[in-house]
Amino acid sequence: MSIHQRTLLSLVVIILFGGVLFYLSTDGFRAFTSESARTLDLMENNPPLPPVTLQDSEFRTFDLDEFSEDKYVFMTFMYTNCATVCPQMEMNMAEVYELIPPESIGKDIVFLSISFDPTRDDPETLAKYRTYYGSDGETWRMARAQDQEELDSLLHTLGVIVIPDEYGNFQHNAAFYLVGKTGRLLDVLDFTEIEEAAAAVNAVLAKGGE
Amino acid sequence: MKQAVYGLLLYLFLLLPPVADLLESIMIVHMHMQMPLLVAAGFLMGRFLQNKFPLFFEKWNHNGVPGIVLFVIIWSYWMIPRAMDEALTFQTVEWFKFFSLPFLAGVSLRDSWKKLTNAGKNSVLIYAAAMLLFMAFLYIGADEQICNNYLEIEQQTLGWGSLAIGVCIVIYLLQLLFIDQSEFR
Amino acid sequence: MAHALKEVFYEKPKQALGAHPEDARVSLSYLSIAFIALFIGGVLGLLQGLERAGLMQLPPWLNYYQVLTAHGILLVIVFTTTFTIGYQFANLSHSLGGLLPKVRKLAWTGLVLMVIGVALVTTTIVMGDASVLYTFYPPLAASPFFYIGLVFLVLGIWACCFGVFINYRHWRKNHPGEPAPLLAFFAMGVFTLWFFASLGVTVEVLTLIPWTLGWKETVNVLVARTLFWSFGHTLVNIWYLVATSAWYAIVPKIIGGKHFNEKLIRLVVILLVVLNIPGGFHHQIIDPGISLSIKFLHVFMSLSIAVPSLMTAFAMFHVFERTGRQKGGRGLLGWLKKLPWGDVRFLAPMIAMISFIPGGAGGIINGSNQLNQVIHNTMWVVGHFHITVGVSVVLTFFGICYWLVPYLSKRTLTKKMNKVGVIQTIIWTVGMAIMAGSMHIAGLLGDPRRTSYTTYKDHPDALSWIPYEYIFAAGATLLLVGVIIQVYAVFHMMFLSPKGVTEFPAAEPVADAAPAPLWTERWGLWVVLLLMVVAMAYVVPIVDMIVHAPPGSPPIRTW
């Protein structure tokens, strides 16, 4: 082999290696950020939600699977002190709520906003916060998970990352989660695309079943 | 040879868990300090490998192009936001970081840089500047989190930092253009 | 052959300066301003010392804080800057074979701009419109003319910077393959650092001007402080670099030796230029709003300057020992006796160098997290910079005068004047030792800096500081005597000493030395590295300060 052939060969090997490295580490050039990898993974694996006990704005304590029995759940994770993304997300959630056929609401699908800041978001706070977005407290509940372990397990399953910062706020990722009737995650939706999210939910509702 | 020892010392220092933790706790330090230092450690240790296996490098990296391509691939790989995130969440990816940056990127940079023609060197610098400016655009402009393990402010900081380094490289390239480099040889 | 070339190299420029009396005039003008500023600043220093100790009361129209502001600006900014320019331009003219006419014009322009600037600044201070100290931390707001004066000062410095860059570049173009003379290399380092150091403070001042004029309501206090110290501490290191230029390139010649390995000297210059600007953050170690990890990073960046400093210490003592032994010094320390202790041109910089040992040690204390908290804003800090600036730098400057001034004015240094110089050096050293020493102790006991005479309602702690303040005043008195002698000596050598030829004592390398490597001349690269280090240091905290900025502060006048 001449020196040029050898150089060419090693170049080809290196480029192949690079291609494989990039392909494998981005799930086939589909996910360049952990966030997209996370959604991709969630949608492919449909993980079941772990059991979690919640307390809502009306001081009711209930289990998540009991609340969602035989219904779809449209879910978000937030905290009321949030000044950035949460208000936007809840506002959009309210719009999605409007776009769902009213006869389905409460029967086929329920809405749920879960706070990951249980110390500050007590039922009184949630009751006030609920009114800003027109949540009725029944078919769209706002609740906190008081047991930190259960909360962590839920957040972990859904890949929700919450990092407290130095200013008493949280840095967190945001999305709409659609949970199926059997308590498995069905879809993760972009919270900024209201119509798309509503359409996706309606399609699932129209199909019925799992 | 002595520099290989210094490189090894630097490498071991960077491997120390408290040092690694501190450097990884700030996004910009993770990307623009720990990673370059790992490359530097490999760069210094490269001398040892060059002396040990002179034939290998001569045979397979004759004109420096394969080596520099390997360097560019590894460096670009670690610029992917997800790779950085996963280095923090998956142990194997972390190990890969501590292996690939010094031994794949650093060593090949060492062996290739001097072999490259001026045009080759400049292309690498132009690529680096373009990459950094693109990252700056991405990170400063993003209104959502790109890396899940870091705060958004850190992401913005990283963006501005990348912009600064990118601009520095551009300034360097410009002065190459305007100042006759043969003066210094 | 190489040796012969070197001969020409060092001989020719010497004549060149002779051919350019205009260059000498530039330098002499700057030096004159420097020593007038030193005189006024020194007088103000004594007034301050006396008032601080309660030995004297200043009239209401010239209160302590006005005096303090003027003392700071005249000495810390005007004296050091104008001296440096005078000295560095003489070096440049000597080693590059004369200044270009346009560079000379730039130097004169710089002088005019600086005079306008100083006039504006001092007028506002005297009128009582700018008692903001030389750090002018907002939201203390001086008269807009104070800041406009500062802009003129900076513009003056920039004119000189561009002059140096143009002359250096011109020489490089015409001398392919040759490394620039060592002194010119130093000048390049000094002015490069100056230019980049002043960018931050310029941005600060340009935001303060519309704010004091009322066009802008508020200002971000923390960003302003950060920008100030990006300049403030670099300025210190600029003086230090100027002083080292004399230590490395002049002192060996005066003691009859050769300079150290040029490659290492150049490396020290490059390191000082590249690493310097982030040093300023240790002035903000106990500020709120900057996270601990950033402060820790900056402790490292501040202290990394220790490495080139220790290299300098090593190199200088090597040169002294080599020269002393060549002159027949024996034993472990016998070479010390062979050094020309009676020659003020050696004695002054030598004491300056020695004082850098306690000065540097104090610097390490100031620069580190927890220790800084003990002494921050106490008299300790004042003691520290009177040792570093007042001795290490200023005494080197004084030593330089005894050959530079006669050389420029075509006169000679007489035996008598040498003796005056030696006496002056001793007075200065003793004065500073007394004053700075007692300041260090008082600082450790908690005595705050920048504070007029006070007993804090006769609190026992405060009363225990007073005796030390008497010692400050005693030291300050000696120092004023020193200032007067020095100013007398400088103007005597400028106008009255006997006519004659004084040699420019530029040291030469040892006979078999390798020429300086040409890669050290890649200033483009050094500047890029400097910018990268600045980016490393400043991007994170500044972005944080701007993104998490509190509502700003309006201008406030509390005096």
Place this chain on the structure above:
Amino acid sequence: MHRLEETWLTVSAGILIIFMFIVGYQTFAMGMGPPSNKETIDPQKVEETAPFDHPGVFKVGENKYEVVMTMEAFSFNPDDITVPKGAEVEFVLTTKDVVHGFQVAGTNINAMVTPGHIQRISQTFDEPGEYLILCNEYCGVAHQLMSTTITVN
């Protein structure tokens, strides 16, 4: 000669690294870092903003006190405060106007208080006595009069 240079440089770099280790250990492992609180406040609305709308000394736990204090040219509010011996006191500080310095002579309490920022610093007072609190950053014409005391008994 060459060897000497290298040894010297290695030693100086080594000292630097060891020093950084000590400083880092003290800062991060022992919690002895300098005051670096990052909360912010509108400097023009200090009086309306909690907790500075009610400055004072508050007992917050078993021998733990919080001193909420505002500084302005040329006074401290509250002034002449008293705490019991052995109390762990956290000072929560802000300024209504210019930059001030908060120093308690004879202790390690020393912090800058810049407008727009809330500074926090803690100290346990084991020795009884009347400590002098003073402003150590120039703040105006009567800067030298800006002081108060903290009495420990």
